[in-house]
Amino acid sequence: MTTVREEFGSLVFDEATMREKLPKETFRQMQKTLHEGKRLQPETASVVANAMKDWAIEKGATHFTHWFQPMTGVTAEKHDGFLTPSGDGKIIMEFSGKELVRGEPDASSFPSGGLRATFEARGYTAWDPTSYAFIKDKTLCIPTAFCSYGGEALDKKTPLLRSMEAINREALRVLRLFGNTGVTSVKTTVGPEQEYFLIDKELYDRRPDLIYTGRTLFGAKAPKGQELEDHYFGTIKPRVKAYMEDLNAELWRLGVLAKTEHNEVAPAQHELAPVFTTTNIATDHNQLTMEVMQKVARRHGMVCLLHEKPFAGVNGSGKHNNWSISTNTGVNLLEPGETPFENAQFLLFLTAVIRAVDEYQDLLRISVASAGNDHRLGANEAPPAVVSMFLGEELAAVLDAIEKEGSYNAKDREMMKIGVHVLPKFPKDSTDRNRTSPFAFTGNKFEFRMLGSSASVADANTVLNTAVASVLRDFADRLEGAEDFAAELHNLIRDTVIAHKRILFNGNGYDDAWLREAEKRGLSNYKTTPEALAHFLDEKNVRLFTSMGVFSEAELRSRSEIYEENYAKILNIEALTMIDMTKRSILPAVSKFAGSLAESASSVRRVVTEAPLTYEEETVASLSRLAPSAAEKLHVLENANMAARALEDSAARAMAYKDTVLPAMTELRVVVDGLETLVSHDAWPYPSYGDLLYSVR
Ligand code: ADP
Ligand code: MG
Numbered sequence: 142m143t144t145v146r147e148e149f150g151s152l153v154f155d156e157a158t159m160r161e162k163l164p165k166e167t168f169r170q171m172q173k174t175l176h177e178g179k180r181l182q183p184e185t186a187s188v189v190a191n192a193m194k195d196w197a198i199e200k201g202a203t204h205f206t207h208w209f210q211p212m213t214g215v216t217a218e219k220h221d222g223f224l225t226p227s228g229d230g231k232i233i234m235e236f237s238g239k240e241l242v243r244g245e246p247d248a249s250s251f252p253s254g255g256l257r258a259t260f261e262a263r264g265y266t267a268w269d270p271t272s273y274a275f276i277k278d279k280t281l282c283i284p285t286a287f288c289s290y291g292g293e294a295l296d297k298k299t300p301l302l303r304s305m306e307a308i309n310r311e312a313l314r315v316l317r318l319f320g321n322t323g324v325t326s327v328k329t330t331v332g333p334e335q336e337y338f339l340i341d342k343e344l345y346d347r348r349p350d351l352i353y354t355g356r357t358l359f360g361a362k363a364p365k366g367q368e369l370e371d372h373y374f375g376t377i378k379p380r381v382k383a384y385m386e387d388l389n390a391e392l393w394r395l396g397v398l399a400k401t402e403h404n405e406v407a408p409a410q411h412e413l414a415p416v417f418t419t420t421n422i423a424t425d426h427n428q429l430t431m432e433v434m435q436k437v438a439r440r441h442g443m444v445c446l447l448h449e450k451p452f453a454g455v456n457g458s459g460k461h462n463n464w465s466i467s468t469n470t471g472v473n474l475l476e477p478g479e480t481p482f483e484n485a486q487f488l489l490f491l492t493a494v495i496r497a498v499d500e501y502q503d504l505l506r507i508s509v510a511s512a513g514n515d516h517r518l519g520a521n522e523a524p525p526a527v528v529s530m531f532l533g534e535e536l537a538a539v540l541d542a543i544e545k546e547g548s549y550n551a552k553d554r555e556m557m558k559i560g561v562h563v564l565p566k567f568p569k570d571s572t573d574r575n576r577t578s579p580f581a582f583t584g585n586k587f588e589f590r591m592l593g594s595s596a597s598v599a600d601a602n603t604v605l606n607t608a609v610a611s612v613l614r615d616f617a618d619r620l621e622g623a624e625d626f627a628a629e630l631h632n633l634i635r636d637t638v639i640a641h642k643r644i645l646f647n648g649n650g651y652d653d654a655w656l657r658e659a660e661k662r663g664l665s666n667y668k669t670t671p672e673a674l675a676h677f678l679d680e681k682n683v684r685l686f687t688s689m690g691v692f693s694e695a696e697l698r699s700r701s702e703i704y705e706e707n708y709a710k711i712l713n714i715e716a717l718t719m720i721d722m723t724k725r726s727i728l729p730a731v732s733k734f735a736g737s738l739a740e741s742a743s744s745v746r747r748v749v750t751e752a753p754l755t756y757e758e759e760t761v762a763s764l765s766r767l768a769p770s771a772a773e774k775l776h777v778l779e780n781a782n783m784a785a786r787a788l789e790d791s792a793a794r795a796m797a798y799k800d801t802v803l804p805a806m807t808e809l810r811v812v813v814d815g816l817e818t819l820v821s822h823d824a825w826p827y828p829s830y831g832d833l834l835y836s837v838r
Pocket of ligand 1: 330331332333334401414415416417418463464465466473585586
């Protein structure tokens with residue numbers, strides 16, 4: 142038996158493996174690349190490639206692939222064999238430095254939002270040496286960025302890496318001002334908590350809506366939902382337990398630090414949280430986690446649903462993005478320190494995040510916008526679509542004292558002076574537990590809770606890193622020129638709190654009163670994806686990304702178009718699936734069932750004419766009232782979908798899908814779900830909500 146310790150990362154070409162497999166000098170070069178971002182020389186890449194190949198073959202790999210994250214949001218790979226004919230009828234296994242560093246996938250079918258048309262026809266992938274290569278399905282996977290020949294980003298990794306550079310640059314400037322000369326790099330860290338549903342595969346296979354769209358488009362409520370709250374943290378069922386063990390083992394081999402697992406609020410819903418790591422790697426690992434979750438589920442006769450809202454009326458799934466900033470010397474910059482000076486630094490970084498979230502609340506909202514997530518945000522389960530920040534009572538009191546130039550508690554009557562006073566000790570647990578806040582400080586990190594379960598965390602973190610970097614740049618500009626650093630620092634923090642405190646809210650985010658208050662404060666509330674996307678290219682947002690070197694204007698335009706198109710495409714597929722299910726299965730089943738009832742009703746002779754209606758008569762009457770209504774709603778949906786699809790402009794198309802197709806879908810669903818409650822379980826063509834939600838025992 143191998144132990145977990147031996148197994149962990151056994152399929153990863155990590156630093157320990159590099160130390161073992163690479164010549165000393167090459168290893169030193171690699172370390173410089175990994176930790177200091179130094180460029181790797183082509184000769185070094187060749188040596189690394191060769192060692193990587195030998196190691197991979199030893200582990201049973203036969204192929205390699207450049208693994209990348211195009212704008213579809215899922216990962217892409219194209220496998221190539223190591224195998225090369227040696228000319229004497231035999232083969233040799235080859236993998237060159239060139240193949241490691243650069244690839245040219247046939248990129249024409251990945252979304253580019255017009256970028257490739259404008260610039261170059263093809264795209265290429267470029268090795269990201271800061272994320273370790275790994276072996277999956279006998280294939281050596283090389284994490285790569287995906288760009289057009291002109292260098293425009295066609296993926297989610299490139300802008301994320303650029304945003305990491307931006308925050309590194311600006312945070313270092315700030316740290317230098319505090320006399321921190323030992324720090325050479327600053328990185329953000331992320332620990333994404335991943336929610337998911339598990340249902341039985343046999344039942345899944347009988348639901349075209351789940352197969353085509355990932356969510357149920359119809360389904361009457363089951364008698365039991367989540368009202369008893371008996372599932373959250375409940376005992377894990379044996380079949381689920383076996384799944385989780387298998388999943389953990391597989392993730393550990395891939396070097397993913399899966400750590401906690403528990404049941405979630407809804408029946409059949411669970412969560413997995415990893416130990417946090419550098420944002421870029423956490424993003425790769427989350428993609429990998431989602432993929433492995435689905436693969437392992439199949440092995441256990443189940444299907445893992447990652448959609449944000451697989452079941453109406455039951456809590457959906459999100460992804461809490463725990464985010465912080467750390468130095469290479471191991472200091473968490475969002476952790477209150479022990480000395481007045483450390484506290485001052487902490488407060489500066491804290492207020493930088495406050496200002497960033499306030500100024501770019503719209504971009505944060507946009508970064509989590511998707512057709513699936515629209516079903517959660519604003520419903521009474523996930524945070525509202527309004528972005529606000531929760532700091533906890535103690536920290537809020539400290540900021541209040543700074544603002545009012547007073548004391549932060551009754552005992553201490555002294556004025557809170559930054560750089561002079563030590564912050565009170567916050568008991569860590571008291572900071573958290575506002576589960577309704579979209580952006581909560583939890584003692585030493587922020588938890589951004591608006592992300593959808595199926596999304597890559599790249600977009601949200603790109604926005605977060607870039608926005609905070611831009612504020613830090615401003616702060617550094619102001620402080621670098623200061624005559625009296627301490628005084629300027631105090632004023633800067635105070636000014637920032639005063640200017641941006643409208644984003645702070647410690648109450649219940651689900652409350653209607655809050656939504657009215659938020660409006661008064663001028664906070665944005667974009668309820669749906671098309672409404673949010675309409676602000677993506679606002680001038681201030683374009684300025685942010687272009688000035689920080691994270692996106693060019695052309696890249697932003699292409700992204701905006703891709704997101705709009707994506708939204709419309711998803712709704713189109715959902716509409717077509719509903720139409721197909723209604724027309725070819727549901728209405729025929731209803732008609733057949735009504736026919737059989739009518740037949741048995743007429744075969745029962747009525748003895749007393751004024752007797753109450755029989756079950757058969759009553760049901761036939763109800764069905765014959767509802768079925769035509771379903772047929773009518775079906776036509777409305779068909780027409781709405783055709784009209785929306787015909788629109789040329791991607792923004793207008795997305796808006797039409799939201800305004801006309803989505804409501805038509807909802808109306809059809811109401812009638813069909815009504816029909817489901819009348820038709821016998823056996824005669825209904827699809828497994829019910831009860832069947833699906835309680836299928837894994
Ligand atoms: P919760 O109470 O929300 O379930 P946990 O304490 O289990 O929170 O942690 C949630 C996630 O936060 C974990 O993935 C953890 O690794 C991550 N986390 C902890 N510290 C940091 C940090 N400094 N930066 C980023 N993520 C962090
Ligand atoms: Mg959490």
